[in-house]
Amino acid sequence: MTATTVARCTGAGPGGIAVLQVVGDVNAALHLCTPTPNCPEGTIVLGHVQDVDDVLLARRSEHDLLLMPHGGEAIVHTLLKRLQAMGIEQVHARTPLPAIDTEESAMLAALPLAPTRLALDVLLDQPRRWRAFDGNWTDADDARSARLGRLLSPPVVAMAGPPNIGKSTLLNALSGRRAAVVADAPGTTRDHVGLMLDLGGLVVEWIDTPGLRDTEDTIEAASIELALPRLRSADLLIGATDASQDWPALEQTIGRRPDMLVALRSDLGTPADAHVHCAALHGEGLDALVTAVRDALVFPEDLASMRPWRLGATA
Ligand SMILES: Nc1nc2c(ncn2[C@@H]2O[C@H](COP(=O)(O)OP(=O)(O)OP(=O)(O)O)[C@@H](O)[C@H]2O)c(=O)[nH]1
Ligand SMILES: [Mg+2]
Structure with missing residues (x-):
């Protein structure tokens, strides 16, 4: 040789x-x-x-x-x-x-976009899945491919709720650093803060918004106004509150119902109807929240499916 x-x-x-x-x-x-x-x-x-x-x-x-x-x-x-x-x-x-074939070529082109091991693993398996595919593509495959696309193109998760319930504390706990100012005073967060977070293999842009309330403070009111379009357009809108307050009236405020209701400061009690609850200050319930958010954006059955993923589809 x-x-x-x-x-x-x-x-x-x-x-x-x-x-x-x-x-x-x-x-x-x-x-x-x-x-x-x-x-x-x-x-x-x-x-x-x-x-x-x-x-x-x-x-x-x-x-x-x-x-x-x-x-x-x-x-x-x-x-x-x-x-x-x-x-x-x-x-x-x-x-x-x-490339060996078009499926491998598409997969190779997408590789640099994979930000996590999970994204890489699913991507690497695609050429094999395409070769084994029966050719019967359905609408459900389009929807699944669009959700899987979020593994490469981070979706936006926005949290909205009344002031002083621990929204920024939660962002800091999830990111493991002090990214947002926290204080025991309503109206602490002004400009909304966006951070890229790896939630169990899915990277998302997490937007922490100022607490929603009517306020005389013109700067705080302007900050709230600026955050509203981010809430409207988020891929996942989380309504949040704690045991002492009501859920935010998002349908009235931004014309959109929340996709998920999360109770914060759950060590002080939990409001009815919460899908998930956590006490970020004490690190409690964070794993369940991370899993719930990831599963809402990329369904567990999307990851378990052996059918191929058409790259480029967007949700
Ligand atoms: N008991 C308890 N207190 C918490 C928890 N999380 C946050 N806090 C406290 O709640 C207060 C408000 O926290 P922030 O994170 O600033 O609340 P926020 O919702 O971002 O407030 P705004 O920015 O004003 O909308 C702070 O004193 C936190 O220490 C928790 O899990 N349990
Ligand atoms: Mg805040």
Whole structure:
């Protein structure tokens, strides 16, 4: 056999994912990973190169393997050095690099968008699902694909409720940092605060809004006014309150009913009708809330389904 070579198929400079193509005896490259992954022809698996990075491995044929680490220069450089130390010569890329089929090509194009392991796992399984698919696509498959699209394109979750019930405390607890000002005074939050949160494998933009109330304070009133469009357009609108107050009248305020009712400060009591309750100050009920929000946006049956996901569909 001719010498084993490696070619860098993606450009120099940082990128989401880099692609290195090993041609020849690809076993040496597979042995870079610990443990050595089983990667038969036509499969894509996730491996790990110790002290470097997770690496996607796509076995295009017996003698053709793609290594796809994150695209930072240090990672690519280290991998190339380790391959060269095994006697694998670096050569210029042969372009273009064709995918095995259109399903694999769509999946590869979407890979850099996957922000979590969950998104990556579901995405990696798509070529196999398309190959096994019976061809009978339904409206339900469209809806499921649109929800799965949220794994790549973070949906907006907005929480609305009366002042001083712990909305900002909840955001801080979910994010693990002090992102929003908290105080025992109504009208604490002014400009709404948006943070990207990983909720059990689904990344969302969580919007913490000022407490809804009639107020003489013109700055607070303007802040509330600014937040209303975010509430109207959120992918998931959460109505919140605590045991001492009513649920917010969102249908009157913004013309939209909440998708979920969450009771906060539940250590002080829980209002009737709450779908989920938590006491963020004490870290209680957060896991149940995270699961409820994730499941409302990407249904558990969407993740369990073995039917393929049509990439590009939006909810
Ligand atoms: N007992 C109890 N108090 C809490 C809990 N969460 C928040 N608090 C307290 O409730 C008060 C208000 O908290 P914030 O998070 O500022 O409430 P908010 O809903 O964001 O208030 P606005 O920004 O004014 O709308 C603070 O004193 C918090 O410490 C909780 O789970 N239990
Ligand atoms: Mg607040």
